[in-house]
Amino acid sequence: MISEKVRTLLPRFREYIRERVIPLESRFLNANFAEVAAELDALRREVKSLKLWAPHLPETLDGLGLSLAEFAHVSEELGRTPIGHYVFNCQAPDAGNMELLLAHGSEEQKRLFLAPLASGAIRSCFSMTEPDSAGSNPLSLKTQAVREGDSYVIDGRKWFTSGADGASFAIVMAVTNPDDPRPHRRASQIIVPTESPGFVPIRKISVMGQCGAGYASHSEVEYRACRVPITNRIGEEGSGFALAQERLGPGRIHHAMRWIGICERSFDLMCRRAVSRELSPGSRLSMQPVVQEWVAESRAEIDAARLMVLAAAEKLDAHGGRGAREEISTIKFFVANVMSRVVDRAIQVHGALGLTDDTPLAYWYSHERAARIYDGPDEVHKAVVARAIFKQYEQPVR
Amino acid sequence: MISEKVRTLLPRFREYIRERVIPLESRFLNANFAEVAAELDALRREVKSLKLWAPHLPETLDGLGLSLAEFAHVSEELGRTPIGHYVFNCQAPDAGNMELLLAHGSEEQKRLFLAPLASGAIRSCFSMTEPDSAGSNPLSLKTQAVREGDSYVIDGRKWFTSGADGASFAIVMAVTNPDDPRPHRRASQIIVPTESPGFVPIRKISVMGQCGAGYASHSEVEYRACRVPITNRIGEEGSGFALAQERLGPGRIHHAMRWIGICERSFDLMCRRAVSRELSPGSRLSMQPVVQEWVAESRAEIDAARLMVLAAAEKLDAHGGRGAREEISTIKFFVANVMSRVVDRAIQVHGALGLTDDTPLAYWYSHERAARIYDGPDEVHKAVVARAIFKQYEQPVR
């Protein structure tokens, strides 16, 4: 099921991650992104020279031109360290922003924003979530972009704008057509350079005890009469939610395979620890049936999760986001929960060491708790899946 | 991934199960196997005439000649009702006995025992488990078969000899070479016609409140100086455990896909109930988020389970039982637990109705509790998987 192209590429990614990226991991974990930013940038240049850059982008943008199902396998390899995707320039939210601009950006937008993003010259952010409203409800969006001449004037407050620190532009979701009777047609996505007057970073939100820095941070941002040209709007006016929806399908495949990478690395760490840790002379953790249960269950769950994601990716490649909506929602909650259990077990096997930043487990335990929340909490996705199933049962009744 | 052959066959099985078999189900559930035996036999004749008989057997035995991976899909369809496999003559333990005789039986054994079994003229049973010993330990096997001239004289007590009631012969596991230094080479499998003197049924064991009857029963059997010709031994002397091991791989695929069939039918019942049950005017169970959670989680788990089993079946077809040992152990505990959860949720959605025998849910809830126990409890299979994994970690160390 793996294409020949990917079969050749995978060992190269795997080796690069192991030999070049993971050695930097400890400093990222014990300090923050700023500490290793320069060295990561050196790796990025190296990766380009190795022709492994931007696997998700077409070759015209110096990417590898992989299909979503092909990229899925790569994403798993990169996910084995928290800094993997960044080195290959396919980190969220930049990867999603690139895909969006590629599909819907104007020529000017591609030249001004996509090109430098694809080359790694700049970073970007995505400014959608608002502090006091449920993300799942489009009616609750409060940020407004009002037309004044050739400009939009944007006012509002955004929360969890990940990576805003150091980004060159944000893509902002704002209400442009408040009077449209169709709630899902009221908003647009607009590019806002972060140097624009009125783009006001309020704070880096402290998350799980860390403010983070640069790419690995989450900002609260206020838009205060922030003026940008109308040509910065992506796609038609009112298409904001449709574009956001379109982004979610591939985004979840990216994330889910990254999570599988986290699972595999955690599994690997758990096994290494189990076979090496002596409880007493001759007795190792790996001989404990409880540890054996965790390992066997983790193996089964990770394998099942990967099969699910790959099946969803193939369906998405074949039928597009609408055709794979249920699968996309399903892998969201299914894989996030598998990851949560695998990381938790790996920590327990490590004992106190698992709590420290001497391994990436604590980072994933704390920061990937978000996986069950962002892009819609588990509960929302389960309701989506169930309602779609019930619809099939209700129709024959008529 | 489904072969064209199976793609054409599946709807025929599905329809036959729905139209002809399920209508008999209620009487089986509310009475027992004896109550519907005659009608099931009529269906068996019909199935033969429709050329759907014995999908797991080669065409030379009037079967469909399906590969294991192909049969897996069929087994799911038949598993949607507790009496499905019997109607198509691929029920346990007969299907396993047929596979065993086909691969290792002498010509005479094939003529005397396999032919009538394949044609459905007789039933058989498998007599391995003993009351006071752990099945997972070959050293604990107590039944002995002692050579006397051209005969084996068998003495011992067997427990959970499923389907012995009404069977024409048993395949008995007995120690023939007690002095072999290799514990796994001490036993042989021997065919014992149930009319042999010394084949003494002690009782039908009451399981989950039911003694059952015929195919759907479990007997305790004593072998008292039970004499059979040496030519009744299957394969070489001392090959008993090897043959039992060989049987397990395909057997678990059969079972696991039957379990998926149980899951799908339970899921179907759960959804039908949810959309039809009113809590108050206009408010149906399907609108309850808790029920939606159960449905979404069940859908995800069943899909994951099926992908796991099909991957294991393909590996088994390609590499044989040894090459797929871990996968075979993994699906054993993984699918059994998915089934357990899905059936439990389906009962909860049905309320008191789910406890009655007006649906097959109660039957599966009680009688498929065995799935986490027979052929080795979950805990044993988890240990097998974990140890195989740890071995990979331990080797490089040296």
Added chain:
Amino acid sequence: MISEKVRTLLPRFREYIRERVIPLESRFLNANFAEVAAELDALRREVKSLKLWAPHLPETLDGLGLSLAEFAHVSEELGRTPIGHYVFNCQAPDAGNMELLLAHGSEEQKRLFLAPLASGAIRSCFSMTEPDSAGSNPLSLKTQAVREGDSYVIDGRKWFTSGADGASFAIVMAVTNPDDPRPHRRASQIIVPTESPGFVPIRKISVMGQCGAGYASHSEVEYRACRVPITNRIGEEGSGFALAQERLGPGRIHHAMRWIGICERSFDLMCRRAVSRELSPGSRLSMQPVVQEWVAESRAEIDAARLMVLAAAEKLDAHGGRGAREEISTIKFFVANVMSRVVDRAIQVHGALGLTDDTPLAYWYSHERAARIYDGPDEVHKAVVARAIFKQYEQPVR
């Protein structure tokens, strides 16, 4: 916290259960109630002579006059076998019917119905649940009792009328005041002798593969123009739901402590099996850390469950059903789930033996699955508890 009175009584109950009742258990499990009815009746006479009869009834009715919290401890002891409560004449639904008649019956009702019930001369049943309506919604009650002169004429269909087989009378919930604007004031509870014309047993419902018999069975009953004197109504007209509600509090304490008894016996069987079952010479199940986990978790959960029930019983004794409503709902789902887990683990430790009726585990596994459903499914009780809690949070807002 245990009264002196109960402290003295408990060992007597415990010993009687162990020495006289459990020896009959196997025949009950392998056959049914009818098989052991005569012997159980002999035990009932013996229990009377020992002055242990009817611990929940006042001394004026030859009971022991225990408070609810005192009876709770006794109920645990009796719960150690499925036939324990019957022997002491405090089985459901008779115990609840006795409490109801004691509190709200007329003098005539007490003489005609309570007295023989209390003495054990007759049995009774409770006819409330209907096949096609959600029990939690009073508006869905369809059985009607229409006044004609001095009689009620009852029409309707009742489901899960437990113990109707062989009972002398039923207490029937029927709509008497369909036009009352308060839905909870529309029904009454009416005594219907089972010999009344129009009391039509339809079938003993097959539950988990068994129709059962006598006390241990569940009937579907039709009321066809069934006429009884108006004096058979218990309490005021329209008080049916209030009386049902009143019954639930003590009923759940009875059940919950019976469940604790089931837990303790299952725990005991699990431990005995673990220490006695050899996996190989010198290696016993009890040395397996997975089994140790099950035992430790079960011990913790059972202890926690008992503390919760006793606290609820004390609150109920002190403040009545209204004051302890949340606690009553909480123990319903909490203890039922503890029991479900403990019995499941005990079966797994027993292996195939746990599936047979050689122990009571299979009976509890299958028949006590009902615990998460009857008297309101878990989900309803959780909603009750949560809404009561949220109310406290909502009030201060105003």
Added chain:
Amino acid sequence: MISEKVRTLLPRFREYIRERVIPLESRFLNANFAEVAAELDALRREVKSLKLWAPHLPETLDGLGLSLAEFAHVSEELGRTPIGHYVFNCQAPDAGNMELLLAHGSEEQKRLFLAPLASGAIRSCFSMTEPDSAGSNPLSLKTQAVREGDSYVIDGRKWFTSGADGASFAIVMAVTNPDDPRPHRRASQIIVPTESPGFVPIRKISVMGQCGAGYASHSEVEYRACRVPITNRIGEEGSGFALAQERLGPGRIHHAMRWIGICERSFDLMCRRAVSRELSPGSRLSMQPVVQEWVAESRAEIDAARLMVLAAAEKLDAHGGRGAREEISTIKFFVANVMSRVVDRAIQVHGALGLTDDTPLAYWYSHERAARIYDGPDEVHKAVVARAIFKQYEQPVR
């Protein structure tokens, strides 16, 4: 069950925590301990003047003289914020060190070390865990204290010496009698002033992304020929493990009740969020049955956990640590897991907000993950409980 004394005190603690301590919490969470140290010290002085200081200490040391069961209730109140215990000078490990010195310290030790600790003038730490050895095995202790004249010369490396940053002394576990045939009699506990030459802090270990500071930090410490007077040994030579064991009982009550406090605050935050968060106009999170499930289950589990801890505390007060060993092990794993689930649910109800340090949930989620590990992982405690139970079953066999 609550003494009159505590009944009067509790509202004072509760109010003080709410009015004076919680207002500082946000700065602790968003920065670290150093940020709020001065203000916390001001509160400590205030608390002393209010006569609420050191509730666990006898009145002779200006404490409140509460029994363990009484202090348990107070500990719950203080546990509602991560900085609660510190303000009242009963934080770990100082509280344990005080109890140890009080029971086993010499007069000189009490004067030099206990007195300033009790008055809050200094802090201390406990230096036991070592990096490469399983804490549960006394044979693996590597740090040695060798007698030279009137001194011990200590060499070794200690890990997770919590609160070493800024502490005035450490209590160090070291092997003093390596040749004692009884492994549990080989070590002693020795007081080491942190200003001693040879007391070398290596690093503050980064835990869950944070190095922390002062009281809220964990240090790796090396002892390099670190010389202290022999009079610094606590108790007899070789009594180290016995003293450590003695400390564990009360310590787990302290921790477990602190965890209950964490549960209650998390529960409170969850409920407040649920009733205030609108999904759409008129529809709040609290109306979602899934949220109702979480709230009801949390309520049940917290209540059960508290009953378990109070019962264990009473047993410990009455029978000492040996008599309550099983209960102490049981509450360790039972309450830690309840806390883990409650905090996790509270985060899920908060959505992205739950991941930020705008509430204490993220702090508890990440830093209290340790609860299932320190003082022995869950698995060890479960084995302890199970083995004690099995012993009761094995004895009658003889």
